[in-house]
Amino acid sequence: MENQVLAVIIDYDAGNLRSVERACREVGVSAEITADPDRLATADRIIFPGVGAAGSAMKSLRARGMDEALREAIASGTPVLGICLGLQISLDHSEENDTDTLGLIPGQVRRFAFDRPDLKVPHMGWNEVRVVRPHPLLEGVEPGDEFYFVHGYYPQPASPDEVFAVTDYEIEFACALGRGNYFGMQCHPEKSGRIGLDVLARFGRWDGSC
Numbered sequence: 001m002e003n004q005v006l007a008v009i010i011d012y013d014a015g016n017l018r019s020v021e022r023a024c025r026e027v028g029v030s031a032e033i034t035a036d037p038d039r040l041a042t043a044d045r046i047i048f049p050g051v052g053a054a055g056s057a058m059k060s061l062r063a064r065g066m067d068e069a070l071r072e073a074i075a076s077g078t079p080v081l082g083i084c085l086g087l088q089i090s091l092d093h094s095e096e097n098d099t100d101t102l103g104l105i106p107g108q109v110r111r112f113a114f115d116r117p118d119l120k121v122p123h124m125g126w127n128e129v130r131v132v133r134p135h136p137l138l139e140g141v142e143p144g145d146e147f148y149f150v151h152g153y154y155p156q157p158a159s160p161d162e163v164f165a166v167t168d169y170e171i172e173f174a175c176a177l178g179r180g181n182y183f184g185m186q187c188h189p190e191k192s193g194r195i196g197l198d199v200l201a202r203f204g205r206w207d208g209s210c
Contacts, residue, residue, distance in 0.1 A: 037069035050085030055097025082184030107157035147187035181208030
């Protein structure tokens with residue numbers, strides 16, 4: 001497959017960039033990692049991944065001017081995919097480090113808190129993702145399909161209208177959120193085998209509409 005779409009992967013010292021880049025290329029999406037906020041304005045697509053802590057992530061984004069560049073790209077209509085921490089810091093506030101975040105989608109990020117000792121935090125492993133509202137990036141995801149998760153916090157959006165998929169870890173929580181040309185997943189599509197690669201392939205074709 002020819003590389004026809006350029007996906008810019010935001011580098012803000014939050015890790016997991018190379019695996020996302022490799023996964024994109026595997027499905028025919030040309031990927032480029034950048035810490036230059038000006039590069040976001042010329043991208044066909046933007047991927048906003050992340051593994052780490054909300055406080056340090058927001059500090060790095062602001063220091064590089066990536067926070068405003070990302071907002072401007074979304075306002076211009078560029079399709080954006082948030083992954084894991086990238087999704088979490090797209091909401092208004094995270095309990096992790098008591099951090100004000102980007103506010104792309106209204107809501108909070110909460111820490112898992114369980115009384116059962118067998119429920120470990122962070123949550124790591126494969127979980128079924130259940131589509132509750134159709135979205136172009138989730139087309140073809142069927143009941144029973146599992147994605148890979150690694151996280152100690154989970155998104156709690158203000159409106160159910162922006163929830164497209166849910167999963168369970170003792171509690172049910174939103175794992176795929178969207179608003180306009182922004183879509184975010186708590187799981188890691190780049191680590192979820194063929195089903196996750198299919199999400200990235202669809203992202204490469206997505207025009208930002210629902």
